[in-house]
Amino acid sequence: MVSRRNFLGRAGAVTAAVSAAAVSKVAMAALPEPVTQHSPDTMPPLVPERGRPYNPVVTLNGWTLPWRMNNGVKEFHLVAEPVVREMAPGFKAHLWGYNGQSPGPTIEVVEGDRVRVFVTNKLPEHTTVHWHGQRLPNGMDGVGGLTQPAIQPGKTFVYEFVARRPGTFMYHPHADEMVQMAMGMMGFWITHPKQKHPLIDEVDRDFVFLLNAYDIDPGAYTPKVMTMLDFNLWSWNSRVFPGIDTLNVRKNDKVRIRIGNLTMTNHPIHLHGHEFAVTGTDGGPTPKGTRWLEVTTDVAVGQMRQIEFRADEEGDWAFHCHKSHHTMNAMGHGVPTMIGVDHREVVSKITQLVPDYMVMGERGMADMAEMPMPLPDNTVPMMSGAGPFGSVEMGGMFTVLKVRRDQKPGDYGDPGWFDHPAGTVAYEWTGALATPARDRDPGRSAMPARNRPAREIEVQVRKPDRHGPH
């Protein structure tokens, strides 16, 4: 969560990198000083002091890269390097990133800006940076071998182009791309409109994050770069719930959220309590006539979506990917389903051999979140997160949109749990229950069943039994 300390100044968290290991100091002297971030907290927006004014974004559990002006050119310095990213409290990953973090810092410019980006490679292998979605000279596109030679370890390359169209972009390597993206090399790029744009509304809060995925064995630190689909950590900006900060807004704020997908599958991103419109894609702002309201939008691989809504409902609203496995942390996908299996007697036999054995999954997996049990080192529980009413039983791509009437403009701090007005929380029914009448022969007239199995298959379903052992 964003703490007050972070608003007071960035000096503590942002430091100048003096250790330019393999990079010549003479060469560095002419470069903008590389700035490094070590905290995984959400940093406050970087309000521009020079250059064209714009309304800055907030990078979820991330930060925006400062720049310097050099004869009218905005100069940034990205340093590609190995980093340690705290993906959730108690769980750190060895990733590759930029300027101390993965994903790298968000780059914010204004339409028409001439931009010069110095890229220094401190990785053990060559790299490039591709400016995903930008209009630029072909030789600046950053495709190793195709448009430029790769940047060898220790070398610095310069990219220079004009940010021609406003919108939401990304940057990532286009050299040994599979490995470098699996290791976390990516970042956000925002080009703000130069002036009032008919399709781009002014907003009160503008959040950005990237969807990314890792496969890190529980207890290990480094992602398995060969994994294609069976990832076990589905993350936003290389963070997993409960490590993802909440989106804190003032009631009636106009909110924009920009999402880029650099995983290898699509993610239906879903917001509770509000309808939103997709106002921008990879190609820029969507025409007004194409916008319709929805509560879930699918962000396909390599795509960006910009959604907007008015936060006019107070409360703590879930905001997550709708693939339910993507709201879990590392788990065994081959673990058998134990629901309904009576463990009595067998347990004593097992505990003779495995004294620390505990029955789990007999009723479902909620036990997981209820009983904190020792886990392998450097592992977050597959589902956790304490809410005001108990465990939220989530992991991965999940966080909360907090809408409060008394949230100050520009305050991104966490207001705490929502104080529900009386009578607005679901409650337990204590009256009598009528037995519902059930149809025992569904579909009898519309589509009568043919080729029924010769023998009726019996399925027994165990229902919660108050007299059971649990």
Add this chain to the structure above:
Amino acid sequence: MTTPRHACAAAARGLPLVLASLALAGCASFSPDGGFDTVEQVAQERLGKDVVWARTAENQNRIDTRVAELLTRPLTVDDAVQVALLNNKGLQARFFELGIGEAELVQASRLPNPGISFGRLKRGDEIELERGYHLNLARLLAMPLVRQVEERRFAQTRGVVTLQLLSLASEARKAYFNAVAAEETVRYRRQVQQAAEAGAELARRMAEVGNFNKLQRLREQGFYADATLGMARAEHAALASRERLTRLMGLWGPQTRFQLPERLPDLPEAPTDQPEIERAALAQRLDVQGAKLAAEQTAKSLGLTRTTRFVNVLELGRAHNSSNEAPTQTGWELGLELPLFDWGGARVARAEAVYMQALSRAAETAVNARSEVREAYGAYRSAWDIARHHRDELVPLRQRIAEENVLRYNGMLIGVFELLAAARSQIAGVNACIESLRDFWLAQADLEMALIGKPGLSGAALALGSSPAAGDVGADH
């Protein structure tokens, strides 16, 4: 049996002439211990164990009391060896070979029975009475030599019996370690079986509520079936190894309910370093000593054969002829078989060949002894290293793997079946550790045996027992 004094007196009365040669030969008698002292001494010195020769009821009682007392508590390895040495009937049977050997020695030391001939001849009215004493002179002359040979043979018998005793001790020690380890294995196998049983039971319930299909269920059932088989095998192995120990300890009836401890003795902190092991083996090994003895014996036998090649056809007698018509004739009579056809050359050649054979055998025994003791020491060292590796590396490692698996189970990263499989493999690891410890103790027993005789009794005993020289000397007379 006649007393030695009696035998000697009879000879003196009959033939004063041979007194001189008798004095040379000495007067052999039965010793009070029957040659058992040496055997007992070896048991005391090399093994620190008592042996009793059950020649009398009183001795048998001593044995029975001691064995009964030892069997009241769980047996240590030393107890098991002690019981075997006291109670093994095969060993007692061997002890009686000492008696047989000594009897042969005494026999060889005695004078051959003189012969008497008596003739009554009638020529017309003349009756001639012919009386003669005669003695196998060759045997008499050879007596000191024969006695030496028999003495060596007796020493050899003592050697064989001693080796048998040491070997029995070694076998009992090995059988003991095998039996204890096998019982421990049964306990661990049972745990594996329980793990598999829990898995099978759980799988059955999983299938019952519809979470597992038949294939998955049968797979778990299969682990259980395998574990049951392993358990049956382990139980049989435990039975067989216990019975072997029972036989070596010579137990039967209620005695067979003897108790063994639950665990093997711990691995010693460090293995014994033995740089002079080859020299020690050559000095101590009974098969090496036996081979030397056999060579010496055949040398004597060769000498004897050479000496007696002519003499043994000589016969000396006292003639005493009386006739009713003439004065009694007395005098010496010498019979001589003319060695026209058999000069004894073939026998000498054979004896020579046998001697050379014995020399080669002795050399072979020494070479083998050196190699065997090196091998036994190497096996002992490796067994120690392996057992320590199991104890200090593999078992703790598997323990830690098991702990990590529980953590992974806690995080629902693996399921209960994987947890059970891991538990099975951890138990198997503990069992492999026990087996490595057993192998160490077996290797130690083999090394101890290799230092005093051929490891594995049968070979050593055969080399000594079938020494060709012994039979050869006996056959000459």
